[in-house]
C-alpha cells in the first residue's frame with residue numbers, strides 16, 4: 001500500500017465524521033465548543049443612555065452653572081422625572097442619564113455647596129460627553145456570535161450581556177484511549193528490564209484537557225490479538241472516537257490492524273506520507289471512528305495534533321477544523337526532503353526558526369522545547385538561512 005498524502009488522509013478522516021447531537025448548555029459549559037447557531041442580541045447594550053463617570057448630569061448649554069441638585073440617579077435605578085432648566089442630578093457610573101440632561105460633569109470638576117453645584121474645571125467637552133449612548137455596543141438583533149465560532153470567555157461575556165444564559169453546541173465526543181504494548185507500565189511505576197512508562201495516553205489526555213472531549217483511558221492492552229480486538233469492541237460500545245497508540249507498524253507484534261479486522265472494523269486508510277507518523281491508520285467500528293496512532297511518543301503527539309484535534313473540531317461543528325500554519329523565516333539551512341511531509345520540532349530564536357538536533361520520533365526533549373513544527377512538504381529542495389517556511393504553532 002502506498003503512502004497517502006497528509007491532506008488526503010485528513011480529508012478522508014474528516015469525511016468519516018458526522019456532527020454530534022446538539023445540546024443547549026450554559027454559556028460557561030459551552031466554552032471550547034462551537035456555536036451551532038448565530039447568536040443574536042436580545043437587548044440593546046446599553047439599554048439606556050448611561051453615565052460613564054461619577055458626577056452630575058447637566059445640560060451642556062448651561063455650563064459653567066450654577067445648577068440646583070434635585071436628585072440622584074444610581075446604576076439600575078435612574079431619576080424618575082425630567083430635569084428642568086438649571087437643574088442637575090447626582091449620577092454614578094452606569095446609571096441612566098435623566099431626561100433633560102445631555103452630558104455628565106465629572107465630580108472632580110465640580111464644587112458642591114448643599115444642593116448648589118458649579119463647574120470648577122474644563123467640564124464635558126461636548127454634548128454627550130461622559131455618556132454611553134443607548135445601543136452604543138450593539139442593538140437588539142445584532143449578530144453577536146456567528147455559527148461555527150469556538151466559544152471563549154469573550155463570547156461568554158458578549159452573549160451573556162446580550163441576554164443569553166445558554167447556547168446551542170454539539171455534545172462533547174466520548175474518546176476512548178487504548179495503549180498497546182507488552183513493554184508498557186503505568187506512569188510512575190518501576191520500569192524493570194526494557195519496560196517503559198506508558199506516557200502516550202496521559203499525553204493525549206493532557207492534549208485534550210482544553211478541548212471539548214470526554215476522555216476515558218482504557219489502560220494498557222498487551223500485544224495479543226484477541227485482547228486488543230476485545231478492547232476495540234468494548235470501547236466501540238461507548239465511544240465516538242477510539243484512539244490507540246502503538247502496534248500500527250509492520251512488525252509481527254503490531255497487532256492493531258489485524259485486531260481491528262477481527263473486531264469487525266472497516267479500515268479506511270493506513271500509512272501516511274508524513275514524518276513522524278507514517279503508520280497512522282483510520283477506520284470505523286460500528287458508529288465509532290478509530291484512529292490508530294503510532295507508538296513513538298513524538299509520532300503520537302504530531303498525529304494527534306494533525307488528525308485527532310481536527311476530527312474533534314469537525315464533529316463539534318467547527319467551520320475550519322484543520323490547524324493553521326504561519327510563515328516563519330529559517331535561522332538555519334535545511335536539507336532536501338524525501339517522500340514524506342516532515343514536521344520538524346522547532347524553536348523561534350531572535351525571530352527565526354531553528355530545528356535543533358534530536359528529531360527522532362522517540363525524542364521528547366526537542367518536542368517539549370519546541371515552539372512549533374516546521375512543515376517540510378515532500379520532495380522540497382534544500383532550504384537556506386533566510387528562506388521562508390510554514391510552521392504549526394504548538395502549546
Ligand SMILES: Nc1nc2c(c(=O)[nH]1)N[C@H]1C(S)=C(S)[C@@H](COP(=O)(O)OP(=O)(O)OC[C@H]3O[C@@H](n4cnc5c(N)ncnc54)[C@H](O)[C@@H]3O)O[C@H]1N2
Nearest residue numbers: 179181197198199200246247248249254278294295296299
Ligand atoms: N520494518 C519497519 N519498521 C518500522 C516501520 C516501518 O515502516 N518498517 N515504521 C517505523 C515507524 S515510522 C514508526 S512511527 C514505528 C511505529 O510503530 P508502532 O506504532 O507499531 O509502535 P510500537 O512499535 O508499538 O512502538 C514504537 C515505540 O514507541 C513506544 N511506545 C509504544 N506505546 C507507547 C506508549 N503508550 N507510551 C510511550 N511509549 C510507547 C514503544 O515502546 C516503542 O519504543 O514503527 C517503526 N518501525
Ligand code: MOO
Nearest residue numbers: 276277278299361
Ligand atoms: O513515522 Mo515514524 O513516526 O517516523 O517514527
